[in-house]
Amino acid sequence: MPGARPTTHAAVRTSAASIADLFSTQRINLEHSWRRCIDRYGLDPSAHQHLSSLSRSELREHSEPLDEVLVLAREELDYVYAPLADASFGVSIANMTGLILSYRSPQDEGYVSTEREGTLWAEGVTGTNGVGTCVLERRPTQVFQKEHFFRDFSFLSCAAAPLLSADAEMIGVLNFTSGNPALREDTFRLVSGLAIKTAERLSNQLFARRFQSRTILKARLGEDATLLIAVDDDQNILGANQAARLWMNWRDGAVKAQSMWSVFEVERPGERLQSGPLLLQREGGTLAFEVRVADAPRFVPAPAVSRDRQIAKPAPRDATHTPSVADCLGSDPRLARSLRVLTKVSGSKLPILLLGETGAGKDTMARAIHAEGSRKDRPFVAFNCAAVPETLIDSELFGYGAGAFTGARREGNAGRLVEADGGVLFLDEIGDMPLILQTRLLRVLESGEVSPLGAGKTRHIDVQVIAATNHDLRQRVAGGTFREDLFHRLAGVVIDVLPLRERSDMREVVDAMIARVGSERDLRLTDGAMAALLAHSWPGNMRELKFVLQRAVQICDDDLITSEDLLLHSGLSGGTPTAIAPPSFAADRPSTAREAVASAERELIEESLARHRGEIDAAAAALNISRATLYRKLRQHGLRARDFTR
């Protein structure tokens, strides 16, 4: 496999030349990237390429630099879901090795299965693409359909933008992806602008959080950039975001302790700063800043958070698109009993446990149960135990009081359990919940009371819990990684959401899905196509079926879907591969992904140590990880910091 060669990050550091470059939706020249793929990585554009991925637990190991971004992103992205939904885009966040750490789609139709968590998009493995190429170019990168190096990915359109730490170091990538082959280029251009602005907002929030106890000066430069500068009580500059660094002409990374008055001119230098407007001059130009002295009200607006927001996966725009519980269960006789039981318990307080493989429809079913039960006018709050970093599950789920810990939001956080009061709390991927939090959750479920950390009071809550997992929970209980008492507490009603290949009503499922994805069109399937669908093993279940049919609808002629339009991995006769293997469901090859990620990670660490001359604190800060993590990683990769001192 050509992608086994390591990716090279250190060699390409194209620093942005001007502020305008930071926000430019002007396409970068992808020819360089294609050249790298051929010359450096030895990739062959005519070859088929598969995606490799890491497991969820391996993924945790790599998420630390972006822990804070992942939490902030959930709120920030509320702003952009609506326009994204219209253009059938999903959002992913990747780290500097090109690994997708989080993927969300604003509505089900936007789901791009190639973006799922754990998928590796390093350029050295998957060729020119939004995430991997953005990591190397370190600037907004758009890759539209056939611009992808491998034709297996030419149905994708990716608009990627760098995420920067409070030290203006690139720590990851925000990527908007559409798998719609009919996407128009002008729509793509608009969405690219949105990706850049969203990444800027997230990066600026990291800055504002890091310096929340300091005085911050903020200015708008033209339509595009927001400049942020943090100063201490003696008016020495402590930090500046990337736009401010460019404006001040700081070309190297480190902030030199320097008085802001050596950079700016004002009529009365040295004056104590006060919250409010301030005109600062630099090299003949004047810029209007707004000063926020520490402890004054924040000017960084907290994103509007509605009480019943959908945390893990936002609800589809059009509620009429949500399948009913009966639609979800279909007519397989093994599920008829489940349907009867569900109609009786929905809206009650009895917990429901949904077991099923990934993509089988557990999330969809949970929403359907909520929508049809007596709690339908109350919140549906979804919480994905695997997507939220382990260190943050506690505070996100159970909440915390004002100022409970360093880095806590000033106003505290009610927590998802309290937000779901009166309604339904959907705990997705419950099998991934750490043991210590399982104990806490059990206590809450048994007592019906939550005590947010540091809030000093206990609150009674009334929620119906629907939990879901694709792990074999009983096996986890036997293996000691899942508490038996919690399992019984959650298993009020257990529904096995059958994998597609085991459903006896597959034909009906296909017909219903065609009607759903084909909207108004009068689509038909040839007998050959139906036979191919029935023979396929559907490892990605409903999600895969939906994706395959959505793609076939775009490709087929005269509203007639043939087996060729399905582009299924294996055909009917003897498993002969058809022209294009769907990349999303190619067999995962974790060892390849693991090796590529490890090699890219090693390069990033080496690069950072070299830049900071072996200084652990500086290198760890640039990588946005703790010193302890950096030491651990040095041991893992057999590196010594002292080899980088010059």
Ligand SMILES: Nc1ncnc2c1ncn2[C@@H]1O[C@H](COP(=O)(O)OP(=O)(O)OP(=O)(O)O)[C@@H](O)[C@H]1O
């Ligand atoms: N009954 C259904 N009718 C139409 N579409 C469905 C149905 N069930 C699931 N889907 C679609 O399949 C996709 C995957 O469904 P869903 O997210 O509910 O699966 P899941 O089991 O929760 O997956 P995961 O374990 O990966 O989170 C979604 O796009 C959803 O819209």
